[in-house]
Amino acid sequence: MISLRVEQTTPISFPDRSILHRRGIPINPSCPICAAEEETIEHTLFWCNHARATWFVSANTYKPNLVGFGSFSLWWSAILNEFCEDQLGLCFRAISYWIIWKERNLAVFDHIDPNPIATANRISKSFFEAKGDPITSSLHDFAVSSVCSPPPVGTLKLNSDVAWRDTASYAAIAVVLRNHERKLLDRHVCLTQASSPLAGAAKALLQAIQFAQSIGAFSIILEMDCSSLFETVCNLENIRWWKIRATLLSIKSLLPHFHNVSLSLVKRSTNRAADFLAKSFLLGNLSCDWLASIPSRLSSILYFDSSSVV
Numbered sequence: 095m096i097s098l099r100v101e102q103t104t105p106i107s108f109p110d111r112s113i114l115h116r117r118g119i120p121i122n123p124s125c126p127i128c129a130a131e132e133e134t135i136e137h138t139l140f141w142c143n144h145a146r147a148t149w150f151v152s153a154n155t156y157k158p159n160l161v162g163f164g165s166f167s168l169w170w171s172a173i174l175n176e177f178c179e180d181q182l183g184l185c186f187r188a189i190s191y192w193i194i195w196k197e198r199n200l201a202v203f204d205h206i207d208p209n210p211i212a213t214a215n216r217i218s219k220s221f222f223e224a225k226g227d228p229i230t231s232s233l234h235d236f237a238v239s240s241v242c243s244p245p246p247v248g249t250l251k252l253n254s255d256v257a258w259r260d261t262a263s264y265a266a267i268a269v270v271l272r273n274h275e276r277k278l279l280d281r282h283v284c285l286t287q288a289s290s291p292l293a294g295a296a297k298a299l300l301q302a303i304q305f306a307q308s309i310g311a312f313s314i315i316l317e318m319d320c321s322s323l324f325e326t327v328c329n330l331e332n333i334r335w336w337k338i339r340a341t342l343l344s345i346k347s348l349l350p351h352f353h354n355v356s357l358s359l360v361k362r363s364t365n366r367a368a369d370f371l372a373k374s375f376l377l378g379n380l381s382c383d384w385l386a387s388i389p390s391r392l393s394s395i396l397y398f399d400s401s402s403v404v
């Protein structure tokens with residue numbers, strides 16, 4: 095296993111164009127990728143479009159302060175201070191900026207267009223390889239949990255649930271995406287056709303997996319409170335529920351896209367955020383701006399989850 099220790103020293107100076115220009119080298123100081131600003135190391139690693147998009151889709155939850163910072167050295171000192179007790183978190187950030195810098199070099203010297211999702215995947219892959227985690231692409235870790243536990247650093251947790259009404263052929267499915275600090279990153283809710291609660295729960299799980307794939311997630315934990323679905327997904331090689339067979343086969347086909355997939359059966363009380371969203375949407379109780387303005391009930395659920403003792 096590679097040591098994850100990050101040296102507590104100021105990093106080297108990156109030879110960005112603004113530095114070379116100030117040293118008298120006849121070079122255009124503009125960013126060669128976006129040409130919108132002078133190319134400084136801060137711009138390259140955080141503010142250029144490809145870097146901004148990479149930080150956004152990355153499992154790395156660090157978001158640069160939009161106010162900015164005086165220099166790269168000051169930023170690194172602050173990071174060292176913030177993560178002095180968290181070598182894994184520090185390592186993830188160090189790997190992130192190094193791979194974003196390499197992405198910039200590929201764009202500048204090899205004229206390869208930056209791909210933020212692929213970059214985010216490379217960051218996660220490098221991190222897990224450095225940790226020495228085994229490479230696997232199948233559902234390999236099953237757990238029954240009764241607490242809202244945070245996922246490991248670099249892993250995203252998705253809770254999914256369904257609200258179903260037996261007088262209708264449709265259901266509301268909801269997905270809540272959280273990081274390793276249990277902070278809400280995103281959520282999704284929609285209506286779908288479902289002939290039973292189990293069919294709806296399966297579609298909610300499929301939605302969660304598609305959601306994770308769309309943002310380039312590399313390692314995920316899928317939490318649900320439907321024991322029938324949990325048992326079925328644990329045994330995808332022997333599907334008994336033919337009515338949801340198509341959904342289960344779709345789930346099975348997507349699993350190889352991830353480095354790690356864990357499945358957890360949790361109590362309903364641990365799945366309240368997704369449960370609340372699905373029920374509220376089915377009843378028409380979500381305001382039209384609910385994505386921009388989180389409902390107070392959901393805020394209190396998230397606060398309770400994030401402050402619960404693990």
Ligand SMILES: [Zn+2]
Pocket residue numbers: 125126127128129130131137141142143
């Ligand atoms: Zn740029």
